Structure formats: C-alpha cells, structure tokens
Amino acid sequence: MTELTLRRSELDRARVLRLLQDYGVYAGVAVLILVNVVLTPNFVSGENFRTQAVQVAPVMIVALGMALAIGSQGIDLSVGSVMALSTSLLSLYLGYGPWIAVLVAVIGGMVIGLANGSLIAFIGVQPIVATLALMVAGRGLALVLLPQLKDVRDPGMATLGSGSVLGIPYLVLIAVALAIAVAFVVRRTTFGRQLLAIGDSRPAAQLAGLPVRRVLIIVYVVSGALAAVAGVIATARLTASDPTSLGTLMELSAITAVVVGGTPLSGGRVRIGGTVAGAVLIQLLTATLIKHDLPPSWTQIAQAVVIVAAVYAARERGKR
C-alpha cells in the first residue's frame, strides 16, 4: 500500500518535471512578459516588441541550427566564428552588390559546416572537438580577411537592417520563416526522422541502414548556413562588419536557448518551438535587467539559474 502511494507520487513528480521541461519555457516567457507589463514603462508598445524581436533574431536563427546539431547528439561550437566569417566575407564582397555578397557569406558558412561535418562523420572526431577546432580557425580566418571593424554603406543592407513590411521588420520575418522551415523539416520529412533516429542511437541507425554520414554532414552544413545568415542579419542591423566582437559567446547563448527550450543534450529529440521560446526568454531576461538598470552581472547569474533549472528538469526525466 505505502509502496504503491510512493510510486504514484514519484510518477506525479516525473509528470510535473516532464511538463516543466516541455512547457516551462513558455511559462517563463509568459511570466517575464507579465512582470514587464506591470513594471516596465512603455513595455506594451509596438516599437518595444519590434526591438526585442529584432535583437533576438540572430540568436534565434543560430539556435535553430544548434537544435539540429544537439538533436543529432552533437553540438556546434563554431557558430559564433561562422558569424564573424560571414560578416567579413560580406564586407569583402559588397563591391559586387548585396546579393552576391550575401551568397558568398552563406557559402562560407556552409563550407565551415562541411568541414565540421566531415571531421565528425568520416573521421569520427567528437563534435565538441571538431567544432571547437573550427571555432578557433573560423575566427582567425575572419580576422585575416577583415582585421578591423568596417562600415557597411550599401543601401540594400541598410534596408534589410531597418526596413519592415506591415510594421514587421524584415529581420524578424526572415527569422520566423527559417524557424517554420526548420520545424517542418524536423517533423515532416524523412531527413528529420533520420536525424532524430541518429541522435537517439547512432549505432542503431547505422545498422538500420540509414545514411548516417550524409545526414550528419547536412546537419552541420545547415547549422553553418544558418549561422552565416545570422551574421548577415547582425551586420545589416549594425550597418558595420565587426569580426572582432560579432558572435562572441554566441554558441553559449544558442546552446542555452536550445536546452532551456526542452531539447535534451542527449539527442534524439528536437523542439523548435521551445528553442524559439528559449531564445525569447533569454532576450526578455536581458532586456528586463537592462531596462531596470540592474548590474550586468545579474543577467549572467539569472541566465545560469534558468540553465540549471532546465537541465535539472531534463535530467530527472532521463532517469525515469
């Protein structure tokens, strides 16, 4: 009898934690919005929502690629450096016009992704090591190509950075479109299924005859491309290419968004909605602390608390 109640209460606990992992991030966003509506002047304004959405766009786009990498039981530490490389290439090729420059920047990101994927899929280097190597190399390459900040004067880039349609900034539209596309790929395509199977168990996927290597390479190429797009967007917003500081610690923000969003680091599961909400949660947290002029170190501590809470929920669930 007592044993039975004990088991039931444990079950309840597991259920609560599961709910927390699945929906905690949305609850967190809702709470932060509520707090701000009450406490922050001018929070409820189109202008403010636009600002938050524009600021979160690059992190969100990078986090989409990161979610795929983590879902395949990997990780991509090179994303911040890919952003830097992307901004360098963009600046170097703007002479040919914005379209070509953006294309070159995205191809650059894909090439870094290809190198990541090849090291991981063919040589069998651990994702954390392979992408760490390209994180270092990518930043170096970016600085060789463009050693210092350079202004971007191209009118097309300026429009991309500050223009909007029906009050929604282009940058936000791009981020939302990419999120929908990635969510579709994960849920509705063979590739998505294969990715999750590989993330669950690579040996099993191999035995089942899935194209493990091809899928892994595509994952990192996509992650590189997304990071490059984020680099383009950040450049357009700043109207300057700054390879020294652009994308620094971006990998950590992206991993945080993914993990807080309920994607387990153990792979086999990808939650795109949660990832988007995770990025928004961090953005709102930072914005709240800045708007109320609290010490910047608090932001980092608050982020740490959120991460630990998210990982705790995921860990309990894994034990079940």
Added chain:
Amino acid sequence: MKSTAQLGRTAVRTLVATGLSLSLALTAGACAKSEDDGGSKDKDKGASGDGGQVVSSPSAGNAKTCTIDQFGAEKLDLKNATVGFSQSEKEANPFRIAETASIKAEAKKRGVKLLTANAQSQFSKQISDVQDLIAKGADLLVIAPLNSDGWGPVLRAASAKKIPIVTIDRKINSKACKDYVSFIGSDFVEQGKRAADQMIEATGGKGEVAILLGAPGNNVTTERTKGFKDRIKAKAPDLKVVFEQTGEFSREKGQSVTEQLIQSNSKISGIYAENDEMGLGAVTALKSAGKKAGDVKIVTVDGTRNAVQGIVDGWIHGVVESNPRFGPLAFQTLDTFTKGEKVAQDIVIQDSAYTEKNAESDLSKAY
C-alpha cells in the same frame, strides 16, 4: 571493420573538404571587392606628424624623475640598441592599430631595430612575449600592459639584466625607476571629467543622462566612470545619471543597450559612451528609433575618425581624445634616459578634444 580501401576513401573525402575550406580562404582574399570607402583612411594611420602626443604633466621641478644611474643600468646609444615592443591586444581596433603603427614608424624614423610581439589579450602570453623579447636580445622594452598587476616575474628577469622598461597607456603596479623607468599615458579620470564638462555644456546641466560603460573589471572603465560622475556631482547636481549598463566597448552592444534604454526611458537627454565604438552604436540605435541628430547629446572618449565625423554630421556632440600615438614620446624618453639625462617617472600626455568648433578642421588628426 572498415577495409583499408574504405579508410583511404574516407581520408580523401575529408582532405577534399578541408581543402575546400582552405581554397575558400585563399580565393576569398584574391577576388574580393569591397565597398569603396571614399578615402584611403587606412593608410598613414598613426604616422607621426600631426596628432603626435604632447606632454602635459611634468612641469619640471617637483615631479619624480629617474636617471640611468639611479636605475643602475649602463648608458647606451639608442641608435645601436634593440628595442622590444610588447602590445597587449590584437591590432583590431583603431586605438591599437594607431598605437602599434606609431611605435613602428618612430623606430623606423630613428633607425632603431625593433622587435614586436602581440599578446592577443592573454596576459600569460604577454608575460612570455616579454621574456621572449628579452631572450632575443632586446636592450630596452616598451610595454603596453594588458593588466596592471602580475608583472613580478618578468620585471625581476628584466631588472636582473638591467633592461629599462617604459610602459605606455596603462601603468604597472610596481616601483618606478626600480622595476621600470617611466609610464607614459593618458589620465583616464581626467578624460571622464572632460567628458562630463562637455555633457554639462550640451545639456545645460539639467536632465537625465545615461552611461555606456566599458568592459567590466577594466581600469579604463572604472576611471572614466569615476571622473565623469565626480565632475557631474560637483558641477551639475541637477544632471542625474539614471542608467549605467555595459556596452563592453563594442559597437553592437552599445547599439542593443541604447535601444533598450530609449524605449523604457524617453526622457534621456544625454548619453556618455566610454569609447567611440559604443557611441557610434548608440547613434545607430537613435537613427533607427527615428530620432533626429542632436535630440540626444552623445559624448564619447577616444577620437577615432568615425566618431569625429559623427560630430561633423551632428549626431555626436563631443569627443574627448585619448591619444594612441605613443611612438615619438616613448622613443624620446628612451633616448633621453639612455643618454644619462633624467626623465619623469609619470609622463601624462595632453589629450585634446573635438567639438563642433574644430571637428571639421581637425578631422585629419583623428585616428
């Protein structure tokens, strides 16, 4: 188990992939075509001539000095000496670029052999850089220290060999004339005070202002903040500092933080940015929020060409200069010292300022 043939193929594929990335690196440089800048502003940056430093502090007399006899080294002729220069950060921002260029230009001008090293913002690397420079035969050292503390081991090695050291832009916490000879640099507290003066003038000494702080835990940040706040408190008690957030000396952070600021606080009448880059980020934020030039008064510190251009365009009210062209003064100090004459232990340079009055005419002095 994989067969050798398979392994070989794998290796080839990876090689192809890595080769691709490498070729990207090479071609990227080769066929690049960037936007036209208008002017060749990257050239002759930091070259001496106009914009060289002027000493402000040692008005002779009571200032502490140092001679080569006190230091315990032997006289030598600078022309035949080897000078080692240890730079702290990568030359990726205008200040460091101008600083290194100025040291190199002056060495070339005087025909002195110069060895250089760059610590890439890692203190441990700077320590070994300096040890390397000594091992390579530097007779004199010019150091732009990354930190003020932690120089014990290096200074002991240098003073055992009686190598005179001049530190530039940041001071070392150690005994002048014993562990090192002189420090040449700006007074960051004074820069903050002068920025405050400009802000008081711009706002009429009333209203609310914000500070975009530099990187946390950096003495430049602390001192530029202290000078600014002290002066505001003393001269314009009606001017309130209502917002202090770090922009980490970067344009992007300066922009993001300013965007948050102007939405939640529409009454802000001035922004003090502790370097030009954050100030330029604030300008971008104000522009995209639909503000007009001059709506919010921006005062920055550094004196880079982009910021001074910002004054000409009306977006920035004033820039307090922090002069990076240490070359002439550093070599002049070494020359005087090695001849056996006395030099000051603390050489504070006179920084100028840019306002709407002189921005256009002095634009060429900006770095």
